[in-house]
Amino acid sequence: MPAESAVLAAERAHLAESRAAxxxxxxHAESLSADVAGDWVSAQFLESLLEQRVAAxxxxxxxxxxxGRMDRDDAVGGGDSGAGDLPAVMYVGRRHVHDGDEGRPLVLDWRAPVSRAFYQAGPADPMGWRLRRRFGFSGGExxxxEDEPLRGGAAGPSRILTEEIERPRTGPMRDIVATIQPDQDEIVRADLPRTVCVQGAPGTGKTAVGLHRAAYLLFTHRERLARSGVLIVGPNRAFLGYISAVLPALGEVGVEQATIDDLLGAPTAEEPAEASAVxxxxxxxxVLRKALWLHVTKPAEGLVVTRGSARYRLADHEVREIAAALRGTTRYGSGRAAFAQRLAHRILVQMEKRGEAPDDRVQEQVAxxxxxxxxxxxxxxxxxxxxxxxxxxADPAFLGRAAKGLLDEAEQAAILWPKPARSHRSARWTAADRALLDELRDLVERTASLGHLVVDEAQDLSAMQLRALGRRCGTGSATVLGDLAQGTTAWSARSWREVLAHLxxxxxxxxxxxxFRVPGTVLDFAARLLPHIAPALERPRSLRPGAGALEVRRVPDLGAAVVAAAREALARPGSVGLIVPDAAVAAHAAALEAAGLEHAVLGPGxxxxxxxxxxxxxxxxGLEYDQVVVAEPAxxxxxxxxxxxxxxVVLTRAVTSLTVLHRDELPAELNG
Known part of the structure; x- marks a missing residue:
């Protein structure tokens, strides 16, 4: 229609103008120089800021x-949105763009306070706007x-919104700024002091919500978080690689990402699940606190300090009193330093009583x-x-003293090394040990705190690992993401309140x-497992019915069926994930190779x-694929x-279709 063509032409012209701006x-940012800084350190810092600005x-x-675009309701004049202070039309996008000559805003950042109306305004509360327009794009064009009136009745489902959610994709995860829903937006815009915990069923966008909250907080509290930092913690390097493009696409290029092993140290040994659980x-x-402080012992003798011809003494009971006053009231390292200073101070008191006039330098010399x-x-x-x-x-007697009243004999036996290394220098540490070492480091010297921490798949972290993360946001806040139904470790959480307490x-x-992402038929099939793994959770629902998205087949030749299913999936658009038991990865990869199907094996990176x-x-x-083939669920x-x-977890990775192939019987829990 001519009118529609005219609208498209006008909007394309605005897009071209915005890109040029x-x-x-x-x-302009590239033309700026760090030479104006007064010294080398300041110049380096300013240069780093300019590089980040150019990248953003x-x-x-x-x-x-x-x-998207919002058209103001002139008859209302703004309301809570502040629309009265803005032009009659506002475009909402991934970052702020303005006309360099006039400073006229061409695109408003989705994180700006006024942009909240794009996600929250509706017939019940138009927030001072009369129309919401969504745009469809293909390859950036x-x-x-699609127009949605905000006054005069509820609108139907958005075709553009649905198409964007369902659009096939390959490569890393994309941002969801165009599709954020009102309940997600409330979480994203939670203010910095608040810690938010999101229990999210598969496909609800909890990971995206957490990343967008980080972007929102960086926009809203830029100066504060630039000093204290923001950290994203994910379950593995493959997951971090998958989400790595989201924040840069939103203009945030300075956020660090890490796994728990990156923070605490990679394990160099494995151990029985019973030991890890304890x-x-x-x-x-x-236990660790007691073990550390057991190293502080009663003095067997006093202190004698000679300065020139004078000798100054402290009896053993005086030394003991000083140590006792400090023991357990401070961190071990700072307490040790304070112990030396208090001993020296007592000596200086004796010097003053003899008519001397020692100063701080003398106290340091004595210490x-x-x-x-x-x-x-x-x-x-x-x-x-x-x-x-x-x-x-390594020492059963020492463990018995430290764990008395805390661990029973069986638990002590479970964590005691059967064959200790020769020394701590040759010891090999497990993932559980790394968290214990981090706890001890904090007992010796305080751990630095970040401004904000985003923890994904938090249900899989142990209490000790959560304590390690909690120390890193001790003076800040956190966004905690996960699904109790997807807990797969020996120490998986059963309650989010417990997780928050450990943090x-x-x-x-x-x-x-x-x-929004997982089709309803797929989600319903996977949800048959919920009564057996997380009976307290509400059964998830899907926005998309997903008719024809699920196929479950018993096959006589699993290898051949997997190759055929992979070939069929490749004939459709989007990414394909062939999810198999870890022990069968090599065999299935070899079968794909023999069939001439180009593929890669997902590793830790x-x-x-x-x-x-x-x-x-x-x-x-944490990953998702348009087409998913699952081999041998049992x-x-x-x-x-x-x-x-x-x-x-495996059954809920599909965005478009799920094909389940099995030669053995399905687990009985799936036959509900």
């Missing part, structure tokens, strides 16, 4: 600068628009003298976390149950660039103690 903004102004051709419990914090150092090393020895943990796990945060728990990925079941968490469920939870 963004290019000028970037060129990058124009990604495949990501349109704006995805504006191809369609080490992961919060009780171990008290560093050999007699004081001898007492210090004897009563309050310098220890490393590795030394303490080695002694705890040391008092936050709000929000449950997202409406899925970021995924490859091919459309077809062979995914070990243990790495599937083998996935039988491979580990919480195998049904792992199977629930």
């Amino acid at each position: 963004l290019r000028r903004m970037r060129e 102004l990058a124009d990604h051709p495949g990501a349109p600068l704006f995805f 504006l191809t369609a628009f 080490k992961g419990e919060a009780r171990m914090a008290d 560093r003298s050999k007699p004081v150092k001898h007492v210090l090393d004897t009563v309050w020895p310098k220890v490393t976390p590795e030394q303490v943990l080695y002694r705890l796990l 040391g945060q008092d936050g709000d728990v929000t449950e997202l149950t409406l899925g 970021p995924g490859g660039g091919t459309r077809l990925l062979v995914v070990p079941a243990t790495l599937a968490k 083998a996935i469920a039988a491979a580990e103690a919480r195998g049904l939870a792992r199977l629930y």
Whole structure:
């Protein structure tokens, strides 16, 4: 229609004008110099800020600068949205773009307060606007628009919104700024002091919500978070690679991402699940505290300091009183330093009584003298976390003293090393040990805190790992994301309140149950497992019925059927994930190779660039693919103690279709 063509032409012209303005903004940023700084350090810092600014102004051709528009209701004049202070039309996009000459806003950042109306305004509360327009894009080109009146009745479902949610994709995860729903927006815009915990069923967008909240907080509290930092913690490197493009696409290029192993240290050994379970419990914090402070002992002798011809003495009971006054009231490292200073101070008091006039330099000399150092090393020895943990796990008598009243004999036996290493220097540490070492480090010296922490798949972290993360946001806040039904570790959480308590945060728990990405038929099939893995959770629902999205077939030749299913999936658009038991990865990859199907095997690091990925079941968490083929569910469920939870994860990775192939009987829990 001519009218529609005219609208498209006008909107395309605005897009071209906005792109040109963004290019000028970037060129201006590139022209700025750090030479104005007064010294080398300041120049380096300013240069880093300028580089981040230039990177944030990058124009990604495949990501349109704006995805929506709001038209003001002149008859109302603004309301809570502040629309009265803005032009009659506002475009909402991934970043702010303005006309360099006039400063006229061409695109408003989706995080700006006024942009909240794009996500929240509706017939019940138009918030001062009369019309919401959504734009459809293909390859960065504006191809369609859809108008939604905000006054005079409820509108039907948005075709453009649905198409964007269902659009096939390959490569890393994309941002969802164009499709954020009102309940998601409330979480995203929660203010910085609040810790928010999101229990999200598969496909509800909890990961995207957490990332967008980080972007929102960086926009709203830029200066504060630039100093204190924001950190994203994910379950593995493959997951971090998958989400790595989201924040840069939103203009945030300075956010660090890490796994728990990156923060605490990669494990160099494995251990029985029973040992990991005990080490992961919060009780171990008290065991470690006792183990560390057991190194502070009663003095067997006093202190004698000689200065010139004078000798100054402290009796053993005086030394003991000083140590007792400090013991347990401070961190071990700072307490040790304070112990030396208090010993020296007592000596200075004696000097003053003899008519001398010692100053601070004399106190420092006494504190560093050999007699004081001898007492210090004897009563309050310098220890490393590795030394303490080695002694705890290698010495049954010492473990018994530290764990008395905290761990029973069976639990002590479970964590005691059967064959200790020769020393702490040659010890090999497990993932559970790494969290214990981090606890000890904090008991010795305080851990630095970040401004905000985003933790995804938090249900899989032990109490001790959560304590380690909590220390890193001790003076900040957190966004905690996960699904109790997807807990697959020996220490998986059963309650979000417990998770928040271990983090040391008092936050709000929000449950997202409406899925946007996983088809309804697929979600219903996977949800048959919920009564067996998380009976207290509400059954998830999907926005998309997903008729024909699920196929479950029993086959005589699993290998041949998997190859055929992968070939069929590749004939359809989008990414393909072949999820198999870890032990079967090599066999299925070889079969694909023999069939001439190009593929890659997903490893611990970021995924490859091919459309077809062979995914070990243990790495599937947090990922999604348009077409998913799952091979032998019974083998996935039988491979580990919480195998049904792992199977629930695997079955909920599909965005468009799920094909389940099995030669053996399906797990009985799926036959409901």
